[in-house]
Amino acid sequence: MKLSLDDRAPESIDNDCLVLGFAEGAELTSSARAVDEASGGAIARMLQSGDIETGIGKTHFLQNLAGLAASRVLAVGLGKLDKLNLPRLDRACLAAGKALRDHPLTRCHVCLHEMEFAGSDAGRRLRQTALAIHRANYLYTVTKPRKDDAPVPLQSASFQGGVPLQPALDQAVALALGFEKARMLGDLPPNICNPAYLAQEATAIASQYDNVELEILEESDMSELGMDALLGVSRGSANRARLIVLRYSGADAAQRPVALIGKGVTFDSGGLSLKSGENMMQMKYDMCGAAGVIGAFVACARMQLSINVICIVAAVENMPDGDAYRPGDVLTSMSGKTIEVLNTDAEGRLILCDALTYSERFEPEVVIDVATLTGACVVALGHHATGLISNDDELADELTSAGDAIVDRAWRLPLWEEYQSQLDSPFADMKNVGGMPAGVLTAGCFLSRFAEDLRWAHLDIAGSAWKWGSDNGATGRPVGLLTQFLLNRAG
Ligand code: BES
Ligand code: MN
Ligand code: ZN
Numbered sequence: 001m002k003l004s005l006d007d008r009a010p011e012s013i014d015n016d017c018l019v020l021g022f023a024e025g026a027e028l029t030s031s032a033r034a035v036d037e038a039s040g041g042a043i044a045r046m047l048q049s050g051d052i053e054t055g056i057g058k059t060h061f062l063q064n065l066a067g068l069a070a071s072r073v074l075a076v077g078l079g080k081l082d083k084l085n086l087p088r089l090d091r092a093c094l095a096a097g098k099a100l101r102d103h104p105l106t107r108c109h110v111c112l113h114e115m116e117f118a119g120s121d122a123g124r125r126l127r128q129t130a131l132a133i134h135r136a137n138y139l140y141t142v143t144k145p146r147k148d149d150a151p152v153p154l155q156s157a158s159f160q161g162g163v164p165l166q167p168a169l170d171q172a173v174a175l176a177l178g179f180e181k182a183r184m185l186g187d188l189p190p191n192i193c194n195p196a197y198l199a200q201e202a203t204a205i206a207s208q209y210d211n212v213e214l215e216i217l218e219e220s221d222m223s224e225l226g227m228d229a230l231l232g233v234s235r236g237s238a239n240r241a242r243l244i245v246l247r248y249s250g251a252d253a254a255q256r257p258v259a260l261i262g263k264g265v266t267f268d269s270g271g272l273s274l275k276s277g278e279n280m281m282q283m284k285y286d287m288c289g290a291a292g293v294i295g296a297f298v299a300c301a302r303m304q305l306s307i308n309v310i311c312i313v314a315a316v317e318n319m320p321d322g323d324a325y326r327p328g329d330v331l332t333s334m335s336g337k338t339i340e341v342l343n344t345d346a347e348g349r350l351i352l353c354d355a356l357t358y359s360e361r362f363e364p365e366v367v368i369d370v371a372t373l374t375g376a377c378v379v380a381l382g383h384h385a386t387g388l389i390s391n392d393d394e395l396a397d398e399l400t401s402a403g404d405a406i407v408d409r410a411w412r413l414p415l416w417e418e419y420q421s422q423l424d425s426p427f428a429d430m431k432n433v434g435g436m437p438a439g440v441l442t443a444g445c446f447l448s449r450f451a452e453d454l455r456w457a458h459l460d461i462a463g464s465a466w467k468w469g470s471d472n473g474a475t476g477r478p479v480g481l482l483t484q485f486l487l488n489r490a491g
Contacts, residue, residue, distance in 0.1 A: 001137050001154050003130050003173055006109060007162035011038040014069035015158075016105035017061075019076060019096055021112040022047065024054040026081040031111035031160055038067030046075075053077050056088055057095035061103065074099060076112055084117035086128055090407040093129045097136020106155040114160060123168035126159060128407060130172035131480075133157050135179055140187045140473065174302040175406075175483055179476035182288070182295030186466060186474025190267035190284040194239045195315035198264055198290060202244045202313070205294070209301045211250060217243035227354040229333040230314060233347040236271055236324025237317035243355065244313040246297055250305050250490070257308035258489060259364035260297065260482065261355045263348045263371035264290030264315035271344030272320045273327055279375075286348070288465035288474060289370040290315060296482035305490035310362045314351040318344070330428045334358065335450055338428035346432045348373045349443055353450040366395050366455045368485075369447065370478060371462075376439030378463040385411040386478050387460035389444035395457050399481065402488055408480030410459060413441060420445050 010018055010031040020032045020043075028036060028043070036043035042065055046052045052060055056079030063072050076096040079088055093112055100108055110133060113125035137154050139146065159169065185193060185201065199216050206214035219240050222231055227243075234241035244264075247257075265286040269275060275283065290313040297311040325331070329341045331350065334357040339350065348371050359367050377387040386403070388410040390396040396412050403409040422434035422442045430449065434442025440460055447458050464477045 001134055002156040003134060003169060003176065004156070004158045005161045005165055005169055006158040007160065009034060010109065010111060010160060011035050011067060012069050013109045013158070015107040015109055016071050017074050017100065017108040018068065018070040019074045019100070019108055019110040019112060021076045021078045021092065021115045022052055022054045023078040023081040023084055023115055026115060029111060029114040031114055035065070035068065035073065039065040040067070042066070055079065057092050059096055059099040070109065078115055081117060084115065086120065086124065087407050089125060090128050090132050093132030094136050097133040100133070101137045101153055102151045104152045106152060108154060109158045109160070111160040123165060124405070126161060126165050127168040127172045130157070130159055130169060131175050131179070134172070134176040135476070138180060138183055140184070142184070142188060171303065171487070174299045175480060177302055178295035178299030178479040178483055181298050182291040182476040182479050183474040185291035185294065186285055186288045193284070193287065194266045194317060195242045195264065196239065198266065198287065198313055198315045199242045199244050201294065202246055205298060205301070206246060211248060212301055213247045215245040217245070225334055225358065226332065227334045227358070229331045229339060229350040230316065230354040232325040232329065232331045232341070233271070233318055233350050234316040236319040236321035239266070239317045241316040243358065244315060246311040248297060248301055248309040250300070250307050250309070255308050256363055256365040257310045258486065259310045259312060259359045259362055259367040260293040261312045261314070261352060261359060261367065261369040262290035262293035263287070263352055263369070263373065264313045265348060265351070266315060266317050268318045268345070268347065269320060271318045271347060272324050273343045273345040274320055275345060282466070282468070285466045285474060286372050287315070288372050288461060291474065292370045292461065292465065292478050292482065295476060295479035296486065299479060299483040300486050305486055307486055307490040309486065310359065310364065312355050312359055314355040316351055318347045333450070337430070337449065340425040340428040340431040342431050343433045349432060349446045352447055356447065356450040356454070360453065364454065366457070367451065368399070368457045368459065368482070370459045372465055373460045374440045374443045374462055377460040380413070380440055381411055381463055383463045383468070385409050386464045386481065387440050388412045388457060389415050389441070389460070390457035391415060391448055391451060392455040392457065395455050398488065399457055399485055402484035403478070403481040406480040406484045408477050410478070410481060413444070415441070415444055415448055
C-alpha cells in the first residue's frame with residue numbers, strides 16, 4: 001500500500017473516499033469546513049441530526065455529497081476533544097482503516113491527523129494516522145490467497161499536507177514496512193517459518209542494503225562457543241537451530257552499537273514438559289520477539305539512521321524427542337554458569353541467556369532482548385502493555401517514553417534482588433523456573449544473571465505480540481517502540 005502527501009484542496013481530490021475526523025466539542029477541521037462549504041452545509045446538518053457521530057471510532061460512509069470530487073466521505077468519530085490523545089487517535093484511525101479495508105474501495109485521502117489536541121504536534125499526528133491506516137489494511141495471504149468475496153485492501157492512501165510533513169510520512173513508511181515484516185513472520189505457520197526460514201529472511205534483508213552484514217552460526221559453531229543452554233533446547237527438534245546476526249552500520253565504526261536480541265522459538269511445544277493442546281495452539285507465535293527485532297531492524301535500515309545496530313536472533317524449535325533435553329538435566333551455558341532444567345517449557349530464557357553472553361563481543365552500548373517469555377506476563381499486564389524489566393533506570397525510561405510516543409507501550413516491572421532466591425538450585429548455579437509467584441519477574445531475574453556487565457533491558461511481549469481469540473493474528477509489536485527508541489538515539 002502506497003502512502004503519500006497531497007496538499008490540494010480536499011474537496012478537489014478525485015478518488016474513492018475522503019476521510020474526515022469529528023470530535024465532540026471541537027470546531028470543524030479545515031478539511032471538514034471546506035467539504036461543508038462545498039456541499040452547501042451538508043456536513044453541519046448531518047452532525048446536527050446525528051448522521052455523523054463523534055463517538056470514538058464510529059464510522060459512517062456518506063454518499064452523494066454535492067461539490068466533491070471524491071466518490072464518498074468516511075466520517076470518523078474522534079470522541080471528546082478534551083480527552084483526545086495519541087492512543088485515542090490511534091484507536092480511531094485503526095477503526096477508520098478497518099472500515100476502509102472492508103469496503104470495496106482502493107484509493108483514499110485521509111485528513112484525520114488535522115484535529116489538534118493538547119500536547120500534540122502535526123508530525124506525530126500524521127505519522128500515527130498513516131501507520132494506523134496501513135496497519136489496519138494488513139491482510140495475511142501467504143497460505144490463504146485472497147478470494148473474490150474477501151475484503152479489498154487499499155492500494156494507496158494520501159494524507160492532507162505538504163513538504164513540512166514529509167519527514168513524518170517517511171518515518172511512517174519505514175515503520176509500516178517493519179510492522180508488516182514482523183506480522184507476516186509471526187503469522188506464518190511453523191512448518192514454513194522454522195529456524196532455516198528466519199535465516200533465509202535475514203539473508204534477503206542483508207542483500208537489500210549495502211551497510212547491512214549478516215553472519216549465521218550453525219549448531220557446530222554454537223557448540224564450539226559452548227552455547228549448551230541454547231543447544232539443549234534445540235536437541236529435540238529435527239529443525240537445526242541458527243544464531244542469526246545482522247549488523248547495520250549507520251554511524252562511525254567507533255560508535256558502540258545497540259544490540260537487539262529476539263527470541264525465535266519457531267514452535268514451542270513445551271518439549272518433554274509438553275503443553276496442553278489448548279496452550280500449544282498459539283505457539284507458532286513464540287518467535288514474535290525475533291520478528292519484532294527484525295522488523296525494527298528493517299525500519300532502521302530503511303531510514304538509514306545514524307546509529308549502529310546489531311540484531312541477534314536465537315532461532316530454535318522446542319520439541320519432545322528421544323534425544324530431547326529433560327527436566328532434571330543440568331546445562332552449562334556459554335557464560336559458564338550452570339542451569340538445572342526443571343521445566344523444558346521454560347526454554348526462552350535458555351536460548352536468550354546464551355545470546356546475551358554472545359552479544360558481549362560487540363561491546364554494545366545497550367542490549368535489549370525481546371521475547372514472548374511468560375504466560376505470567378499476560379496475567380499481569382494483559383494485552384495492552386509490554387512488560388519491561390531492566391538493570392538500568394535511564395534505559396528503562398528511554399524505552400517507556402519511546403513506547404508512549406508511538407502508542408506501543410511498555411510498563412516497567414521490578415527487578416528486586418529479593419526475587420532472585422526463587423531460582424536457587426541445590427544442583428546448579430540456578431534452576432530455570434522460579435515457581436508460581438511472579439513468574440514474569442523470576443524470568444527477568446534469570447536473564448539478569450547473564451547481563452551483569454551490560455546495560456540491559458528485557459521486553460516480555462507474551463501479551464502484546466499477537467491478538468488472541470477470534471481476531472487472531474500477529475500485531476507487529478514492539479516494532480514501534482524499538483524503532484522510536486532507535487530514532488531517538490540516532491538524534
Ligand atoms: N512461550 C511461552 C510463554 C507464553 C505462554 C507466551 C503463553 C504467550 C502465551 C514460554 O516458553 C513458556 O512456556 N513459559 C512458561 C514458563 C513456566 C514453565 C515457568 C509459562 O509461562 O508457562
Ligand atoms: Mn515454553
Ligand atoms: Zn516459549
